[in-house]
Amino acid sequence: MSLILNIRYCLLLVSAGCFFLSGCGADDDSSAIDIVKASCNWAAQSEKINWPALLELDCPKLSDYGLFxxxxxxxxxxxxxxxxxxxxxxxxxxxxxxxxxxxxxxxxxxxxxxxxxxxxxxxxxxxxxxxxxxxxxxxxxxxxxxxxxxxxxxxxxxxxxxxxxxxxxxxxxxxxxxxxxxxxxxxxxxxxxxxxxxxxxxxxxxxxxxxxxxxxxxxxxxxxxxxxxxxxxxxxxxxxxxxxxxxxxxxxxxxxxxxxxxxxxxRSDDPSIEARLYLDVNCAHCHNPSGFAKNTKLFLESWRPLNMAIGLCKTPIAAGVGTGGLKWVVDPGKPEASILWYRMNATSNATKMPEIGRTLVHERGVELVYDWIASLDSGLCVKN
Amino acid sequence: MRYSNKIRISLTLLLLWSGGLVSCGADSDKNHSPTSHFQKSNSGKLGPTINVIADNGNELESQLREIMNSPNLPENVVVQLPAGEFKLTESIKIHKPGVHLKGVGKGLLTIDDELDIPEAPATVLDFSLQHDLAAGGSGAEGILIMADDVVIEGVAVLNTVGDGIKAGGVKNLVIKNTRVEWTGPIKESNGGYGLYPVNADQVKLLNCFVRGASDAGIYVGQSNNILVEGNLVVENVAGIEIENSTNAWVRNNVARQNTGGILVFDMPNIQVGTPDDPGIQGRNVKVTQNKIIENNTRNFAAPYNIVAITPPGTGVLIMANDEVEVSGNSIEGNKSMAVAIVSYYMVDPTVNDQLGLSTYDAVPESIYVHDNTYLDNGLEPQPSSSTEDIAEQVSELFNELGYKMPTILYDGIGESIAAEPFSPERRICVQEGPEVVVGELYSESPVTPMPVYDSKRLDCQHAPLTVDVNW
Structure with a gap:
């Protein structure tokens, strides 16, 4: 049986609560009986945070939660x-x-x-x-x-x-x-x-x-x-x-x-190298063995030792044109020959990294990574 | 039989393709598996249908954003796209399990201008605008799948800036009757992969058409349980590539006019892994009943992507992978060689000296090539690029001995570096007709080529591989 919905019509009714946005948790499991009945109508009690709604409901307005x-x-x-x-x-x-x-x-x-x-x-x-x-x-x-x-x-x-x-x-x-x-x-x-x-x-x-x-x-x-x-x-x-x-x-x-x-x-074993922390924060949410870019085998958490997993002497896996015609993700001593630097410097959807959330080049980040790669010993990789 | 007549080829392809149109992939299932895709994949039924109505790309895009992100999307929902051509700026991202994204009709062949193919109703998603920074948008793929039990069917995805359809870390994926194409003359800036499941389990890619990928038309990487069947891949660098994957069956496809027809690779740092991320060694890959024809297109991959090493004119290329069976294929008119079985050392002799890769198994083992038909392969070996000309060099070595390029080429490096002869189960075996010549390159030393034309070392047999595609 097919439930045919005209989405255009539906979109007109979004604020009124079309089926796919009607939400507000109507389907949620409400077995926890000691919880106050959650509601997004919170204006009257705005001195408090609307914890019941936060726990159960997707409220249509941010103010419904009373967070601010x-x-x-x-x-x-x-x-x-x-x-x-x-x-x-x-x-x-x-x-x-x-x-x-x-x-x-x-x-x-x-x-x-x-x-x-x-x-x-x-x-x-x-x-x-x-x-x-x-x-x-x-x-x-x-x-x-x-x-x-x-x-x-x-x-x-x-x-x-x-x-x-x-x-x-x-x-x-x-x-x-x-x-x-x-x-x-x-x-x-x-x-x-x-x-x-x-x-x-x-x-x-x-x-x-x-x-x-x-x-x-x-x-x-x-x-x-x-x-x-x-x-x-x-x-x-x-x-x-x-x-x-x-x-x-x-x-x-x-x-x-x-x-x-x-x-x-x-309290931290965070490395003193700023570039590694920068890469950790900007890349490692995808580039780690549990993240979305795990298939690349490029893992950029800052705690990793200096080895192939962080790009050293590492050839690309599935980068397509994203390689920029370069051989290694990190070519020690040669930032401009490194895919990592190339992709941080790119703005095209085809080549830039991170893939989403950035349209401009972050000059400071690029400089940090440039200097780090330049500081690495070129003898770390076997050239053939 | 040689498919030398252009019309003949096109008609053959058209028939194959229209077979896909009619059958919606179900016929192939009847032939090979007792259950249809949906009976198992989506709890035995499809959910309600949402008909998307849109006059242009903007409308389609905003509606898909709402639908795909709705928290109340029904289970196993069918999202039915309208017919028409839509210009989109951003990737369609699917992160809800069980979504069935369906177009109207199928993409049609555009590979042969001389054929007058009537336009069928079709849902064409044209991503050309992704190339235009001023257009905004986000994502490099056409469709990005991040959820289990997704079906993509009957859409055409054109001209994406990155990969056509990518699925990462998913289970139970079906893509069928779908067209991914970079239109116009092939070029380096085309997206890498047409169909691209990776880190996936249970993948069926059926009756699709892919043209123009600057890496592989169909690429399955780091995945397990794979069926690639009934597809037509044309003018990609690699037609079909299976990489570091296990339990894969590639059958009844047509790979024509790619740089290399069908590739089975095992890459170093994927195989070796890291202490907290075990590697994946490719094994148990069957390549059967495919037509692998005239894959002589120039290599237009970006340098240092691994496929960039593929010599134009390659039919089947097995590199470093173990447990591969190639049988029942028609391999015709590939100018460099019909089948090559090589170690990664051909690409990089120092690979195991490189940081952290000392344990990489770079050599192919347990390979069985048998009962294929061959015609006119290896007649004019081609350089892969201006700097890489492996096929030409190999050919010259055989020429110096007074021979042509062999139909099947084995680099022999694995056995020449091994301390003792390969045990029977590890051997590279070829059983073909007497006219099929096997050449071995490094027959004695891994350093100095000592070509052997008509090598007998490969005269052995393995039991056929078993790949279960009934999930």
């Missing part, structure tokens, strides 16, 4: 439960400004386990059920006004993490859930180096959450992974204390720990 106390189009202030955080190195997304928060349920802890090898694995850092990680993307426009584009939610629900993209309206007063993201938003903005750039920005669709966040069969956070948490500086870029680390929310190997009081050098 102020949404006036310029600034996004988190509810008091939100912990702002920064990372030592971040994924480059065309110079987008990213505001990051973690929201943890009352009295819950984040468990860090340093006995687990530093794989891209949820085992190394376990967030409690109910955790919400938000990342808001905005750009500094030429007129000096910050334009807010999207807020991505990563929510730890009972059965695992889910990713939900919310796209902001032009006024910046509300963001709506868009499972399909939004393609080709024209943005002209000022870079940190005061260059003016114009791009077509893509709010990723849910499927693209998977492309980066899915490790083996599970969706999980990438940014605040154990490695990144442990290598995060105690201070924010503006000099303020990084509140994430100073909160007493972490347990390391079962013991409470104040990460801010422990120097980075003592």
């Amino acid at each position: 106390s102020k949404m006036d189009g310029k600034t996004l202030s988190a509810h008091s439960k939100g912990i702002k955080y920064e990372l030592k190195e971040a994924l480059f997304t065309d110079h987008a400004i990213k505001d990051r928060f973690i929201f943890l349920p009352e009295d819950s802890q984040v468990e860090l386990d340093s006995s687990v090898p530093l794989l891209m694995s949820e085992l190394g850092v376990q967030y409690p059920i109910g955790t919400v990680i938000t990342k808001t993307f905005s750009f500094n426009q030429v007129d000096g006004v910050q334009r807010i584009i999207e807020t991505r939610l990563l929510i730890r629900r009972k059965d695992g993490w889910v990713g939900r993209p919310y796209v902001w309206n032009d006024e910046g007063s509300e963001a709506e859930l868009k499972y399909g993201g939004r393609a080709n938003i024209d943005i002209t903005f000022v870079t940190p180096d005061n260059n003016i750039e114009t791009i077509k920005y893509d709010v990723p669709q849910s499927s693209e959450c998977q492309q980066c966040h899915k490790q083996d069969d599970r969706l999980m956070p990438i940014g605040p992974s154990r490695l990144r948490l442990l290598s995060t500086e105690p201070k924010l870029s503006d000099g303020a204390i990084n509140p994430l680390l100073s909160k007493s929310i972490f347990r390391l190997n079962g013991n409470k720990v104040n990460l801010a009081s422990v120097p980075v050098s003592e």
Whole structure:
């Protein structure tokens, strides 16, 4: 039997709740009887975070969750439960400004386990059920006004993490859930180096959450992974204390720990080579044995020793024109002969890396990697 | 019988292709397996159909974004695309299990301008705009599959900037009656692979047409349980390539006018792996009843992709892979050689000196080539590129001895470096008619070629391989 639906008609009814977006969790398992009946109608109680909805429902508006106390189009202030955080190195997304928060349920802890090898694995850092990680993307426009584009939610629900993209309206007063993201938003903005750039920005669709966040069969956070948490500086870029680390929310190997009081050098085995951390953050979510690019056999986690897995003397597997006619992913001593450098420097869809989330070349990242490759001993590879 | 008449070839291909149109892949199943794809793959039934209605690429794109990302997509949903030509800017990404993406009709052959083929209704997804940075969009593939139990059927995917249809890490994939093509003259900047399942388990690629891939028309890599059947691959660098894969059956395909017809490779760093990511050694690959004809197209792969070493005029190329059976194929008019069985050392003699690869098994073993028909192969060996001319050099070595290029070429390096002769189960065996000459290149030393024309070392037999394609 065939249920024929006219999608065009359907799309007209999206906001009213067509079958494929009607959502709001009607089908969810609601066997947990002690949970308050979840609802997206939260305006009346806006002083609190809407935890029941976060756990069960995909609400149509970001404000339905009550995560942010102020949404006036310029600034996004988190509810008091939100912990702002920064990372030592971040994924480059065309110079987008990213505001990051973690929201943890009352009295819950984040468990860090340093006995687990530093794989891209949820085992190394376990967030409690109910955790919400938000990342808001905005750009500094030429007129000096910050334009807010999207807020991505990563929510730890009972059965695992889910990713939900919310796209902001032009006024910046509300963001709506868009499972399909939004393609080709024209943005002209000022870079940190005061260059003016114009791009077509893509709010990723849910499927693209998977492309980066899915490790083996599970969706999980990438940014605040154990490695990144442990290598995060105690201070924010503006000099303020990084509140994430100073909160007493972490347990390391079962013991409470104040990460801010422990120097980075003592809590992390992160390499001192900035380029390796850059590659880890920008590439290793796909390029690891559990990630989407596992077939390439190019694994760019920063903990790996200097060998073929990180590209040294490694011929491409399935790069097609992406090789740029070059032989090795990393040709030690010769950045310009290295596929890694070539693809970071590319902007064509056919050749650029990362494949999604970037249309511009990140000069700083390219320089870091250039210098690293140049510093490697050319004798590491056998030339034939 | 030689397919030298152009019309004859085209008609043959057309028949083969229209067979695909009518049968929707089911006939081939009746012949070879007791159950249809869907009875097992999708819990015995298809879900509801969503008819996508769109007048142009923009509409189609935005609707597919909504549908494919909907959290309430019905199980085993059939997403029916309309007929027409749609210009798309971004990849179609499928991450929900059980999606059946269906076009109207099938892509038609465009390989022969002289044939007047009527236009059938078709869903044509043209990705030319991916080449235009100003058009925005994202992703290099036409369709990217990230979920299990997906079926792609009856669509044409054209001119993608990257691969045509890629599936990564999935189980139970079917792609059938689908066309992937880079239209216009072949060129280096075409996408790498037409159909590209990788890290997959249970893959059926049936009755598809692929033309113009700058790497392989159909490529299955690092996968297990594979059936490639009834496809037509034309003017790709490699027609069909099976790489580091296990339990694969390539049968009843036509590989014509590629650089190399059918390739079975085992690549070093995939085979060896890392301590936390075990390698995959390709084995148990059957290549049977294929037509492998006039694969003489110049090699237009980007340098250092492994297929770039393939000499134009290669029928079948087995490199470093173990347990391969090649039988019942018609191999005709391939200018360099009908079948080559070589070690990776032919590409890189230092491969095992390279960082971390010391344990790579670079030599083919347990190969069985038998009962194929051959006509007019190896008549004019071709260089793969301006700098690589393995086939020509090999040919010259045989010429110096007063012989032509042998029909079947074995590099012999594996046995010349082995401490003792290969045991019976490891041997390279060829059983063909008396007119089929087997040449061995490095018959005694892995360093100095000592060609042996009409080598008898390969006169042995193996039991036929068994590949179960009834999943």
